[in-house]
Amino acid sequence: MGLSKLNQLYRAVILDAAANPHHKGDIAKPTNQQTLHNPTCGDTVNLELRVIDGRVAEIGFTGEGCTISQASASMMADAVAGKTTSEALAMAKVFSDEAIGKKHQPAELAKLGDAQALTSIMQFPARIKCATLSWWALAQALEQNEQERGATHDRQSK
């Protein structure tokens, strides 16, 4: 088989995203932040978002890791920039589901944009976490925002 199977994982779009990542770097005045670490390989994704009126107004990531983790972070940031937080969370769920083998309709997958290329990671079980890391960081960063708003709401209603 050799390296030919690798083409399924490392498509040009993925190699390009890793070499020239979009949204790489800190952003000004982030409202949400999450750092996740993959202890098995040392991938780190530090994700920052500025959420305005329920929308991802700006997103940036820092960190380092393998081709897959860096490409995934870049593609994820491209895919969710400008989306509402609930849209972004739904996308994170689709990606996480795909990574554990749960299939979605093509229309759902299409929402992921370029990031759907990385759902091919399922064929490489040892590398799934590399691809999901940034999506988990996104979900946790946004959920933390939901919780904080919930807490604020609770305080106001008292």
Added chain:
Amino acid sequence: MSKWDNIRSDFPILEQRVNGERLAYLDNAATTQRPTPVLNDLMHFYQHDNANVHRGVHTLAVRATTQYEEARKVVQHFINAADAREIIFTRGATEGLNLVAATYGRQHVHAGDEIVVSIAEHHSNLVPWQQLAIATGASLKYIGLTAAGSLDLNSAEKQITDRTKIVAVTHASNVLGTKTPLKKLAVLAHQHGAIIVADGAQAVPHFAVDVQQLGVDFYAFSGHKMMSGMGIGVLYGRYDLLQAMPPYQFGGEMISTVSQQATTFAEPPHKFEAGTPNVAGAISLASAMNYLQQLGMVNVERHEQELVETALPRLLAEDYVTVYGPHDPVKHTGVISFNITGLHPHDVATALDMEGVAIRAGHHCAEPLMDQLGVTATARASFYVYNSQQDVDQLIDAIRETKEFFHIGTI
């Protein structure tokens, strides 16, 4: 044709193809494969002799107990301990090191004391001491490395003082492929009234180890890294130290008498073997040691040396490959850590896997060492008795093809 050419056929697992390719298993520092004689002994135990040990009078119980205690003697002779009672069966090196930290460590380390480790430790010989230091108020100090990656004896002389109670060092690095001058460190530790604990997980499988000649007080290693079943390991401890230590865990088999309010404990080694032990594991470890002894540990060491002598210069000749640790093959065990410029080791490991080459990639449970090396992770190839020049060729070819695939420097 020497026996080394045929040895691969003793390992049925190596006959398979992985991703359509011949399997070059080069992840031996993580775990090794088992030869047919060891697998047969394991199977034989479960098919003919299985029973619990030390507590039955029936025939199978006697057979199981005899084999378990015979295994202890095999281990004793393999590492040249003075007495079989100095051999404690554990789950592995990790448990052995935790045992010493939790018993001897708790008894002897107090606020203001020092524990000295090296910067190259595996987490299993680092975190137990770090946590002991936190719990007792002792300080944890680090012995540094030389530029070539060997343990720096000058640094050791500075770090080990009269306040040092425990020196804990690896006998052979699982990342750098270096050997520790353990005998000299033992002398140094003892001069300051400290004891020395060695992590032999990467040593005992690969070269002859004589705990008396080394002068170590405790020495831990794992069976699965030397072809036994998993979940068995050994802690060697000097008998006088073991006798004075409190038990590690409480329960069956480690007691002498138990009343409603009090218990007297068994003598070592049983004092440290609470509960039903891994009998089959111990038997498989003895079997693996017999297999290694038939090869001869001097020959095992030489065989790995020969593989490193060809692999290391060939890796160094690839200008996009960085090798960590000594570049002199003579100073190397069969462990070689490296990186390919511009490519994360996990991408390398996935690519090599497609070529049938199994290596490890990551921080190798040695994060402080990774920090020191200025990397987050490395790729690591590690050899054992069944590896051959063909495996070396396959490794080098796969690395070249990986470089081509990712177009180093162009993406």
